[in-house]
Each structure stands twice: as C-alpha cells, then as structure tokens.
Amino acid sequence: MTENATAGFGHGKVILLGEHAVVYGQPAIAAGMQVGVRAHASAGAGSVRAPAWQLDLQLGDDSPVATAIDRLCQRLGVAGRSLDFWLEAEVPSRAGLGSSAAMAVAIARAVAARTGAGEDDVLAAAAAAEAVFHETPSGIDAAVASRGGVGRFDRDTGWQAIPLNRPIELCVGLSGQTRQTSDLVSGVARLCQRVPVARRLIDTLGDLARAGMDALASGDSEALGHGFNMAHGLLSGLGVSTPELDALVRAARTAGALGAKLTGAGGGGAVIALAPDRAEEVLKRWRSMGCYGFLTLVGK
C-alpha cells in the first residue's frame, strides 16, 4: 500500500430475526460482528484485490463487483478508475454474513476519507453498490455494516440501535454452500405471488422480530431461542432452507442450543445458534459434521 492510502471498515453481520420479511416492510433485528472487511484505497488505475476471496479484477470489466464499485465511486463523485483498492476480508463471501455490504461500506469509507464525504453519503453509496448485487435490497445489510452493534431495521424508519444490558454470544455455523441473495429474494417473491398464504408467513416473521425485541429488552434468552426455532420453520416454509442448513440447526439444538436458525437469505450460507453455556458443544458437533463454526459476541 502506498503512503497516501486511506482506509475504511465495514462490519460483517448476522440477522437474528426478520430476514426476507424486512423486504416486505416488516421489522428485522440484525447485529454487526467484530469481523468484517477493511478496504484501502490509493491512487491507481482501478484494480481491486481481495486475496481472501481470490478476487483480482479491474474496474471497467462487466462483473457485478466491478459495476458495484464503479457506481459507489460515482455516487461519491470520484472516478473509481483513478484508485486502486486492496481489501482485507475477514468474512467469507456469499455466505449470508453480509460480505458484499461490508465491502461496499468499507470501500465507501476509504473513498470518503479522501473526499470528506459524510456518513449519509457513505450509506447512500453503499446502497447503490448493494442494488447491483441484490436488485431490491431492503437496506438492512448496508445499515448494519456501517453501524455495527445490535439494531432494529425497517424500510421506513431505517436503523435504530438496541441497547443490550450485556452482549450476546452466538455460534455461527457455515454450510459451505454459496448462494446469491437476489435469487433467494426473487424465489420468495414468486412463491408469494403463486401461493398468497405465504404472505402470512412473512407477517409472522415480522411478529417474531417484534417479540425478539421484547426478549432482548428483558434479557429472556429462552424466548429468543424459541423465536429462532420458529423463524427457521417459517423460513423453511418459504423455501429458503436447505438440507445442510436444517442439519446444522438440528445439530445445534441436539447439542443444547436454546434456538437455532438460518441467518440471511438462506439457500446455503450460515446458521446461528443461541447456546449459553453450550457453545463449545455446538461448535464441536458442527466440526464432527465437517462444518466450520465460530463464536461472535454481539452488542459489545
């Protein structure tokens, strides 16, 4: 990295409750992880490198990542091709952990550090990039990537931080299956069109997110765990789980988790489990299935 490099960070995320329903105006609860993406921008010619993702591209090619970064830079009034970007990625890509939003926020911050643009511009630029990947994003991924902590998000009011009495430890398990958020979101939209009762599942997912806020406020882990379990069932009903995600969720519950569910768009990606006192057992069981898991402390 050259001396004039500027840097920015975006958090990786987990959605606790309300994924997919948030696209339809329902509330969701999300948390930023300590890990994410750090971007470095320096004067250059439009190269983008992220060794952890085996990503090495040139702005101007027709890949979605190049298009997204070009749009983001345009939104911040900068020619992307006048900069080089180096990304240190601590979250896997396309795994339901908000890698694309973390990347967009990190790059937007690294660019904003050169132009003096404020956080509102950063968020708008990240949203423009997210629209390339996800077509109709609710905005939750960009909000949590920029804000971190635990928060409630809906399309009308945006992000509202939820203060916690103490942080919550979550187990995150990776299925190893990659997927495209936009495919999952359009699959749910098609289902809702063909089978109108599916909309009731969406509304109930919103109710579970509302109940989850009460559980967080009162520190009721058991209620939150039940919420995770019910949400996983409804998300399966919407067709976004997979046999691998179901197996990870079952294994976590067998290991003593109070609740477990897929997190993010589904179709592969990751699950989360709430397992106070049983977290090591959950990780061990996932390992015995050949799946990688880790702990994340949210709301710190």
Ligand code: MEV
């Ligand atoms: C993806 O992290 C969350 C979804 O609800 C899509 C979105 O909100 O844009 C599946």
